[in-house]
Amino acid sequence: MSLISQSLALAPAYQPSPNNDITPPEPAGRTKRGIADSDKRWPDGVITVALDLRDEKSKALVVDAIREWAHHTPALRFNIVDGKTGDIRISDDEGLKGNWSAIGTQARHIDEDQPTxxxxRTDDSKKFRxxxxxxxxxxxxLLHEHQHPQNTLDWDRPQVYDYYTSDAFxxxxxxxxxLEPDNRPGLQITPYDPQSVMHYEIPAELRxxxxxxxxxxxxxxxDQQAIRRLYPPVNPT
Ligand SMILES: [Zn+2]
Known part of the structure; x- marks a missing residue:
């Protein structure tokens, strides 16, 4: 892994629906590039994560997923609360569609009454987690691994268009x-990793x-290497 930082615009589907995994558009005037890490990386310290989810089981699955990351980000502490008020606001509101997230501190530019x-919702716990x-x-x-500038995906491009293109995409x-690798300057790049959780599932016929x-x-x-590099442990002084 990985591409880190600075996202912009729409990111496409987390499998298989191209309508999913859409990152909110960058607010106007926030399209600068470059020092992506400092631009989107959370500062060391406490991040409040608000869970507005339908039931305790869903909350437990999300908390478990957060803990898997938190194990590798000792410079961050996650204060997980119920409700809609926090730095990161996670919702499963059925009035919204798709699986998506703001990229890092892009969350600060989303209205406070909106999820980041x-x-x-799904009854498939493994998929939800x-x-x-x-x-x-x-x-x-973190950004999508399949757009890593050194990815080795030998796309069968006509098949990729057939598979993903729709009225909405x-x-x-x-x-x-x-298809296009992310070559923006200022990204933290570690080696391409097809085993990353930030990589899409790729059907065999697309390669x-x-x-x-x-x-x-x-x-x-x-993934562990990339996130530890982005959030290195704070050295005791
Ligand atoms: Zn994604």
Missing amino acids: MHLD STALHEFGHALG SEAMVREHI RNGQGIPKNTTLSAG
Whole structure:
């Protein structure tokens, strides 16, 4: 892993619906690039995470996903509360659609009465937890691994367009959010990692070598390395 930082605009689907995993658009005037880490990385200290979720089981799954990241971010402390008030605001409101999150401190630019992350309800606990794990990676500042500038995805491009293009997801969006590597300056880059939770599941038919990439449901060694690099332990003085 990984691409870190600075997201902008719409990111595409977390499998399989292209309508999902949409990152809120960058507020006007916030499109600068460059020092992405300092731009989107949370400062060391306490982050309040508000859970506005339907039941205790959903909350437990999200807390479990947060803890998996938190184990590798000793410079951050997550104060997890019920409700809608916090730095990171996670909702499963059925009035909203898709699985998406603000990227890192982009959350600060979202209206305080709005969630910064949305998770679609599902009775599939494993899927819900792995989606929460992926989205919380975005909330910490991580970007999509399949757009890593050194990715080795030998896309079968016509198949990719066939698979993802829809009324809601144009060919241009497929290009921008699936096919094109993210070469913006200022990103923290660690080696490309197909086992990252920030990588999409890739069906075998979308690659010319015919090898699919499975859905990753736990932090890879590369994810751990990337997040520790973004949030290094605070040295005692
Ligand atoms: Zn995503």
